[in-house]
Amino acid sequence: MEAKKGNIFSPNSLGQNVNPDLDIERKNISFSIEHLTNILDGGANNTKLRREVEAVLDADPEFSQENRYFQSQNERYESAVRKTVYLLQKMTKMGWIEDGPEQNYCFKYLTDDLAFSIHLIFIKSILALGTDEQINKWIPLAKKIFIIGTYAQTELGHGSNLRGLETTATFDVATQEFILNTPTFSAMKWWPGDLGRTATHAVVFAQLYLKGHCYGMHPFIVQIRSLRDHSPGQGITLGDIGPKMGFENIDNGFLILKNVRVPRENMLAKFSQVLPDGQYKKQGSEKINYLTMIVVRVNMLQSSIIPCLMKACTIAIRYSVVRRQSELKPGDPEAKILDYQTQQQKLFPQLATAYAFHFICNYLLDIFHRCYNQTQEGKFDLLPELHALAAGIKVITTEYCSAGVEVCRRACGGHGYSLLSGLPSIYMKVVPSCTYEGENTLPFISEALFLIKCYGMAQMGQPLPSSVAYFSSVNFGKCQAQEKKDFLNPDIYTDAYKHRAFRLVFIKNAVMKLQQLVQAGKTQHEAWNQCTVQLTRAAMAHSHYIVVQKFAEELRNHAKESATRRVLKNLCDLFALHGIFSNAGDFMQDAYFSTEQIDRVTETYLDLLAVIRRDAVPLVDAFDFSDASLNSALGSYDGLVYQRLYEWAKKSPTNHQVRRINGIAVAIALALRLV
C-alpha cells in the first residue's frame, strides 16, 4: 500500500492511506506498543474498557469536535452545556454507573468540551463540609440537576490567601439568618466556573461574624438565581467575567451580594456550626478532608495535565517525521525534521518528561492510599509528607508540562500557530494549571517549609520521612563516574540529584542563609522573604530528585532484559541527563561534578537523542490517543498533514464570509482612489 504525496486535483485524498514517511516509522518496532499502553492504563483490562468507552463516544456524532476551532466563546459554552446534558443521558442509557470507571474515561476523553465541571466541585464540597442532614437535603437535588451549583471562593482581590477574603456573613439572631455582603470592589467573587450564566446555587465562602466578632472563613449555600426563570435573586448582581485565554467552554463569573439572607441551616456545618443563640461551636477534624483535596489534585495531574504534554508530543513527533525541510546531506532528498539533532533536543526531553510524570503520579497515589488507610486508624503521620510531596509535584508537573507543550508547539514552526494544529488549545488548557489550585510559588514555599522542618529533625537525629531520608547524610563527596556509560547508571544520576537537592536546601542557599540573616539582626519574616527565591529553588531540586528517583525505581518493575524496560530506561536516562545538562551549575557546586564530567554528561545526553529517535513514533503511539481526541491536523495517525490542513481550513467561517468581505474590500479600494 503506497500512499502518494497528495495531489491537489484529487481533493478526496483523505482516504485509508498513511503517509509513507510516517508508515515506515512503524516498521520493525523494537518493543510492544500495546504492552506500554497497558502499563500507562494500569493494566490491559483498563485499556480494553477505555477503548470501548472511547469507541462509543467516537461513534456518536453529538460528541464531534470538528467545529471547535471555529466557534466563538458563546458557541463553545452552548455546545458544552448541550454535550454535558447529552452525556449524562447517554451514561444512564449505557448503564455506566456514577463515579464508575466508564464515567471517568468519558470525562477525561471529553474534558475540553464539557460544562458543569464546577457543579461537581459544588457537590464534593457539600459532601465534604456538610452535615448528614445538609447532604441529604442538597445532594439529591444537585445530582438530578434540579439545582446547578458553583464554588464561590476566589474574589477579585484575593486568590491564594484565603484568610484575606472579604465577603462577610453576619448572623442575625432575630431572624436566624446569615446576611451576606460584598463590602468592597475587591470582595466580589470573581472567576468561579459555571457562575457566569449557569448556576442556580453557590457555596459561598465568607468571613463569619457573630456578635461583632470575626470567626474566619466559612462556607454558605446561597441560591443565586431563580429556579423558575433563572433571574438573579434579590440583592444579587452577577454575570460573566468576559473573554479569557482558554476555557471558552466555561462561564467563569462574578457575584456581588448585598444583604442577601440565607437561613442558619445553610452554613455547611460539619466542622463548625452556629447555634440559634449565635454561639459558635467547632467540632471534628478537617484533616481527612485535606487528604481528599490532595487526591483530587493528583488525579487532575494524571487525567488532565500530563495528557496535555502527551498529546503535544504525539502531534509534534508525528508531524516531525512527515515534515521534510532542507538536506542533511547535499544531493539527498530533503530530510525529515526529526532527523535534525536540534529538533530531537526540543522534543525528546518532553517525551521523557511525560513518561516521568505519569509514573510519579502513580507513586503519589500509592502514598495517598497508605495515608488513607492510616487515617482510618486515626493516624496522620504520613500527611505532612504527602502534603509537601503533592505540593512539590504539582508545581514541577505543571511547570514542565506547560513549558513542554509550548516547546512542542513551537517545534512545529508556522503550522504550530494554526488553531487547526490543536497545539494552541492544548497550551491554553495546560498553562492555567500553574496558577489554579495554588499559584506555583506558594506550594513550593509550603514544600520548602516542610523541608526546613525535616532539616531540624535531621539535626536532632529524629527519624525522617522516607522522601527526605537522604537529609541525614553528612557528606556526598564527589561523583565517581568517569566514562560515558557510567552516566547511564541510575544510581549515579539519582545520587547527583540527591546531592543537588541537599546542597540547595542546606548549604548557603536556604537554611544557612536564613540563620545568618537572623543572626545579623533581620527579623524572622524579613529573613524569610530574602530567602524565598532560594527556598523555591530548593523545593524544585527536591521535587526533581523525587521524580528521577521514582522513574528509576519504576524500571525495577520490568524484567531486566525486556524491550519495555529498555525503552523506559532510555527515557529515564534522558530525563535525568537532560536535567543535569540544563542545570549544570547546580550539579557543579562543591565540585560534585567536574568540568570533564559535565562534558561527558552532555555527550551522553546528546548520544541518547539518536537512540530514542528510532523509537520516537512508537513511543507516542503508545499514548493511544484517537484522532478525534487529538483533534489536530498535524498529529493524526495517518500523517496526512497538508491535506487535512487544507480540508479543515476550507471549512473556516472566514471563508464563508468572503463574499461580504470582498464587497468591503472593493468598496475600500474605490474609496481610496478618491483620497
Place this chain on the structure above:
Amino acid sequence: MEAKKGNIFSPNSLGQNVNPDLDIERKNISFSIEHLTNILDGGANNTKLRREVEAVLDADPEFSQENRYFQSQNERYESAVRKTVYLLQKMTKMGWIEDGPEQNYCFKYLTDDLAFSIHLIFIKSILALGTDEQINKWIPLAKKIFIIGTYAQTELGHGSNLRGLETTATFDVATQEFILNTPTFSAMKWWPGDLGRTATHAVVFAQLYLKGHCYGMHPFIVQIRSLRDHSPGQGITLGDIGPKMGFENIDNGFLILKNVRVPRENMLAKFSQVLPDGQYKKQGSEKINYLTMIVVRVNMLQSSIIPCLMKACTIAIRYSVVRRQSELKPGDPEAKILDYQTQQQKLFPQLATAYAFHFICNYLLDIFHRCYNQTQEGKFDLLPELHALAAGIKVITTEYCSAGVEVCRRACGGHGYSLLSGLPSIYMKVVPSCTYEGENTLPFISEALFLIKCYGMAQMGQPLPSSVAYFSSVNFGKCQAQEKKDFLNPDIYTDAYKHRAFRLVFIKNAVMKLQQLVQAGKTQHEAWNQCTVQLTRAAMAHSHYIVVQKFAEELRNHAKESATRRVLKNLCDLFALHGIFSNAGDFMQDAYFSTEQIDRVTETYLDLLAVIRRDAVPLVDAFDFSDASLNSALGSYDGLVYQRLYEWAKKSPTNHQVRRINGIAVAIALALRLV
C-alpha cells in the same frame, strides 16, 4: 488627594484618582523619568513628536481599541481594514508625509489594529527586485491602493528552506508568458498575510523553468483577484487559512495556481531576466538588498517586539504594587506582591532585559549605517559580521521577549488569563516572532557558521571582525573577583560572558567536537548535525555576551555620577548577573568561577532586586505607554485595577447574551429532571 478603595455602590469610580498604593511609588523618585524616556526615544524632540502623534490618535474615536477583546476574527479583520483606510486618509489630512517620522509613530502605535501590512512588503519587494520600468508601472498603483498586494513565498510544505519551494513558473516562448503552477498539495502558498480576503495581486515566488531546465526561485507579479468584483482569476483557488493564535486582524491565506499565465514583463527582473527567446541573464549584485532586509528585521525588533516586553513589564509591575496578598509580617496589612522577593525575581530581570535589548538595537543600527556607507563605496567587508550579529540578536531578543512576556503574564496570577489584562494578546503578538523571519534555530546556526569561520581566521592570525575580536585571546584564566562588590564591575562580568562564549564556541562544545567527529570517520554533514545543539548554544552565548557588553558600553554615554546612569547601571548589572545565575554551569566550566564565586554572584543578584524595587514603577513609567496603547485593565496609569476589570467585564458580549443562555439553561434543567 486621597483615592479610596473602590466602593461598589458608587459605580462611576473610574475618575481622576490614582490608586494610593501606586501613587506613593511615584513620590520622591530618584531619577528623571522624562530624561530616561528621551533616551529611549532617541532625543527629547522625538518624545515630543511621538506624543503629539499619539495625542492625535487618542483623541480620534475611530482608533478606539475599547472593544478589541470582545471581537471575533472577522470583526477584528474588518475593523483593521476600516482603521487602516481611515489612517491613510488622516495622515494625508495631517500632512504627515510618506515614510516620515509621524507615519512610523502611527504604525507603531496602532500596530495590532491595522491591515495591509503585507501590502507594504509587496511594495518594498517590487522596489528591491524590480527594474525601473517595473517600479514605474506598479508602485504608483500600489501606493494609491488601486491594487492591494501580498508577498507569496511560504508554502504549505516549505518555510525556511526557500530552495525547496515547489511552485513552478515555466516560460512559454510562443506566447511570451510564464505559466505558474502549484504541482502538489504541499506546494500551495500558505500563510501570506492580506492574501486570504484582501489582495488583488501577489509577488509569487516560484522555480523558474526555461527549456526544461530549473533556474531556481524567482519573483513574479500575479493578479489573483478581479479589480472589478474581487473574484479569483482564471485557474486561481484561494481563501483564508482559518483561525490562528493571534494575528486576528490579518487575513493569512492560501493560493493554488493552475496554469496561470502572466506576461514575461511580470518577472521582477532587477537581478535576472528572461529574454524573449527564453535565454536567462543574470545581472547586478543582490548584496545591497540583503542589507535592506537586515535593517527591516532590526527595526521590527525595536518597534514591535521589544515594546511587547516593555508593555508586559508596565502592566505586571503596576499591578504588583496594587495587588496585596498575605502578610509579610504577621499583624501587618497585606503586603504589595511586588515586595515579595519571588515576585521581584520574576519581574525585574524582564525589566532589565527590555532595556538591554533596546540598546542592542541601537548598536545594530549603528553598524548597519556604517555598513551602508561602505557599500556606497562598493565595499562589503562589514556585511558578514552584520548578518551574523543581526541573526543572533534576532534570536536572543525574540526568545527572551517571548519568555519574558509570559513570565509577566503569569506573575499576574489569575487575572493574567483574562484577555482584559492585555497580557494574553501581547504574548500572542510576540511569540510568533520566534518563528517568522527565520525559525530561531536557523539564524543561530547561520551565526554559528560565522563564528566557526572566524575561528579559522583567528587560527591563521588574520584580523577579526570587532564583535569576535576576543577569539584571538588564548587563555582567559579564572575570574579574579572576590567580594560581592567586584561582581558589580562591568569589566568583571563582561569578561565572564566572553569566557563563556569562547569556551562554548571552541572547546569541546563545537569546533573541537566537529573536528573530532570528522577525524573519527563521520562525514562532514553527519558531524555537523551532531554538533548543532552545541553550536546553537555557542551562538546564544556569543549573542548574550554582545548584549551585556553593549549595555555596559551604553553606560559610558552618561555622566558618571548621574542618576540616569545609576539606574541604568543597576539594570545592566541585574541583566548580567541574572544571566550568570541562570546559566551557572556555563560559567563554572574550567573553574572560571568557583562555587564560592557563584554563591557570591547569587547573593549580589538577589540584593540587587531590593535595590531596583524602589525604582520599579518609575522605570516602567519611563516607557511612556498611554493607557489606550496598553489597553489593559491591570496596567493603567491610575492603578484602578479592580474597578476597571469590573467595568470592562460588564461590556462583554457574554453578558448581553445572557437572556438567551438563561433560556437554554432553564430548558436543560427541565430536560434533566426527566432523565
